[in-house]
Amino acid sequence: MTSVQKVLAVLEQGGFKRLAKPLTVVGTEFDFEAAASGTHTSHDLVLVATDQVPRKRLQRLVAGLARSLDLAASRRPVSLVLIGGVTASERMELERYARVLPVSSTTPHIAEIEEAVAVLLPLKLPNAELVHGSDPVNEVMEALGSLNRTRDHIALIKAAADGPDAVREALRRYANDGAGWTDEVENDDE
Template sequence: MTSVQEVITVLEHAGFERLPKPLTIAGTEFGFEAAVRGTHTSHDLVLVATDQVPRRRLQRLVAGLARSLDLVASRRPVSLVLLGGVAASDRIELERYARILPIASTRPDTAEIKDAIAVLLPLQLPNVDLVHGSDPVNEVMTALGLRKTTPEHIRLIRSAADGTDAVRETLRRYANEGADWNDDVEEDNE
């Protein structure tokens, strides 16, 4: 399998659809080595090129593609995966038309490909069933070393979720209750 095919395979596993070669937009054919388009949540048009394509030709291809997409009023963002890296001056010119995702190696492994195109891939969140969390209040109690908790401890810790003002208010009420004070302000009738 070639490096271009490996990039396409990774993208297909992420829900992208391979486009026929040559890529045709508004009746114009573009000779990119491969192209895919996003489906479902991604709308990207992803082009793949290697360092075998002369940079001036690649710049003309990307610029022409951008113009053709404008003609058909496409709103698809364009990303260009470049195998073999890209010189800074070439990158600046290409970035006028597409997001550039360079892969320095001409023979990248899957991990290197995924790292380079990570912005195109869906986030991999941990499986909730595998995360063994407990009640946050219990974790705080354990961290504080409180062996015996009271309803006041729990109320104070839970108020932390609402910010420092809530903690202050909870602590003020707790202190007032302990001192047998009420929250009513007595007016001085002089």
């Protein structure tokens, strides 16, 4: 599988659709090595080029495509996946017309491609069942163990269910009890 095919495979797994070669916009053909368009949530037009394309030619192709998209009143963002790296000056010129996503290796692994095009791909969220831990209250109770659990510990843990203010109040009462203080206000008038 070539580097271009690997990029297209990653994009297709992310919900992009491969476009026919050459890419045709407003009757003008653009001979990029590959192109894909976003579906569903992404509307990006993604171009793929390697270091085999002379940079001046690539700059003219991208600039011409941008003008054609403007003529067509297209609102699609354009991204260019550039396999084989790019110099800073070449990148600046290309970024006038497209978001440049460089892949430095000429024979990249899938992970390197996924990292380069991550901004185009949907987020991969962990499986909710794996993330869902046990109840934090039960974890605290387990950490205390049955021998170390006192009436005061249980009161604080139960207060946690009602939020931080309830915990503060339970801690205040605990400290007052330990110091022998009460909540009653003495009245000097009596």
